[in-house]
Amino acid sequence: MARVIHKFTRNVPHWQPRLTPVKLAEATPEQLEALQVTPSNTKVSDYVLTLAHDVESLKVRSPLFNAIMYDAGGLSRSERELGALAASMVNRCIYCAAVHADRHAKIEKDTTTTDALFAAGEKADLNPRERAIFDFARKSAEAPPTAGKADMEALRQAGLSDAEILDLILSAALFGWANRLMHVLGDPVRKTEDA
Amino acid sequence: MSIFETTSLRVAGVEVDGKTAEAISGRHNIIEMTQAAEDAVLRPRDAGAFGHDLRAALAARVARLAEDDALASHYLAKAGNKAALADPSETGAAQGLSAVLAFVDKVANQTRDIAAEDVSGLQTAGVEDADIVRLCELVAFLAYQTRLIAGLRLMQGAA
Numbered sequence: 454m455a456r457v458i459h460k461f462t463r464n465v466p467h468w469q470p471r472l473t474p475v476k477l478a479e480a481t482p483e484q485l486e487a488l489q490v491t492p493s494n495t496k497v498s499d500y501v502l503t504l505a506h507d508v509e510s511l512k513v514r515s516p517l518f519n520a521i522m523y524d525a526g527g528l529s530r531s532e533r534e535l536g537a538l539a540a541s542m543v544n545r546c547i548y549c550a551a552v553h554a555d556r557h558a559k560i561e562k563d564t565t566t567t568d569a570l571f572a573a574g575e576k577a578d579l580n581p582r583e584r585a586i587f588d589f590a591r592k593s594a595e596a597p598p599t600a601g602k603a604d605m606e607a608l609r610q611a612g613l614s615d616a617e618i619l620d621l622i623l624s625a626a627l628f629g630w631a632n633r634l635m636h637v638l639g640d641p642v643r644k645t646e647d648a
Numbered sequence: 649m650s651i652f653e654t655t656s657l658r659v660a661g662v663e664v665d666g667k668t669a670e671a672i673s674g675r676h677n678i679i680e681m682t683q684a685a686e687d688a689v690l691r692p693r694d695a696g697a698f699g700h701d702l703r704a705a706l707a708a709r710v711a712r713l714a715e716d717d718a719l720a721s722h723y724l725a726k727a728g729n730k731a732a733l734a735d736p737s738e739t740g741a742a743q744g745l746s747a748v749l750a751f752v753d754k755v756a757n758q759t760r761d762i763a764a765e766d767v768s769g770l771q772t773a774g775v776e777d778a779d780i781v782r783l784c785e786l787v788a789f790l791a792y793q794t795r796l797i798a799g800l801r802l803m804q805g806a807a
Contacts, residue, residue, distance in 0.1 A: 471767040472777040506781035507696075509688040510789070517681040526674060545760035596757040596791075597715040598798045605802040615671035615803065622799030623678060626792045633788035637755055637762050638781065 455642035458547055461571045463558060465551045466641040474502035487512045503638055518631070521623045528613075528620035531560040532586055536621045538570065539590035540628035546636035549628060585611035590625035651676055654683040656793055659719050660800035668803045682796065689782075689789045690723075697779040698786070701728035706783075707790055708734035709749075710756045714794035747773035748783065755787045 458466055475484060477497065484505045488497050504511045522533055534557040541549035554567040569577035570587070579587060585607040592600035608618050651657055651672065652664050657679060662668050672679060690703050698706070708723035713736055724734050732738055733749065740749040751770055754762060770780050 506778035507785045509692045510785040513685045513688045520678050593795050598795055619671045626795035629791035629795050630788040637784050
């Protein structure tokens with residue numbers, strides 16, 4: 454049994470597709486290549502198998518995702534996670550919010566910021582730098598986007614360099630994309646053990 | 649192609665010699681991959697149920713919903729005889745695309761309200777699972793691109 458969850462949490466749920474993922478046994482050579490399946494590694498997530506329906510997009514998005522979230526320099530890893538989290542909260546992508554809140558807390562070795570955000574939403578008590586980052590990413594994620602000159606000015610006032618600001622724009626924008634896959638194509642669920 | 653000729657930097661009006669360009673030089677690879685992603689969602693070899701003209705029209709529609717007329721114009725130029733569908737007030741009923749357009753609009757601008765019924769509704773309307781994924785990737789990429797462009801404009805001092 455699986456129960457769909459609707460509340461923000463750092464406890465990462467399972468992701469249950471709303472449509473039928475590609476079956477590995479029936480995958481084309483191009484899909485197998487994109488999935489990087491080797492004989493010793495045939496455990497592929499349902500999420501990636503679902504995206505394999507559009508293998509050309511999957512092949513370009515995975516390296517782009519990794520570059521935006523993990524490439525060296527620029528904005529810190531945890532502040533990129535904060536940008537991703539802000540977008541995921543706006544779009545109510547419970548799964549993405551859980552993954553990126555969890556990563557933020559683990560990198561920082563501190564749950565204060567993500568606890569506050571899940572408890573109080575955009576009114577959470579944040580330090581000035583976190584406040585500027587969160588608000589810019591949150592407004593950027595609105596549809597249509599509402600981040601403006603004052604939000605950009607707040608980032609600069611908080612001490613972000615242009616390289617850091619660019620990384621924040623990228624991470625928040627990337628989750629405009631990721632949320633529209635995760636949240637649209639599947640449900641975040643808790644699996645209850647067999648009774 | 650120079651990164652300054654990619655859609656995102658061109659539409660955002662990024663100056664080759666400016667401060668923003670300097671920051672971007674450290675993320676050259678990301679700008680190149682962004683263009684590769686545009687090519688993959690707009691002009692894939694295997695377009696499934698949605699041809700390149702229709703994809704361009706849908707991209708222009710999503711850009712308009714994000715209030716980015718410059719990006720909408722970029723895509724509209726490639727929409728051929730599907731151009732009318734780029735107008736958000738067009739339902740697509742005459743082309744048998746009303747379920748598809750309603751889904752595109754909701755994924756684009758009411759993302760948080762999407763529910764299982766929105767996906768099952770498309771399946772009921774006869775859209776294959778693979779095409780639902782293709783449609784989501786197209787709309788989702790545009791969500792990324794419009795926000796990247798909006799951010800780049802702000803970095804350069806736009807209101």
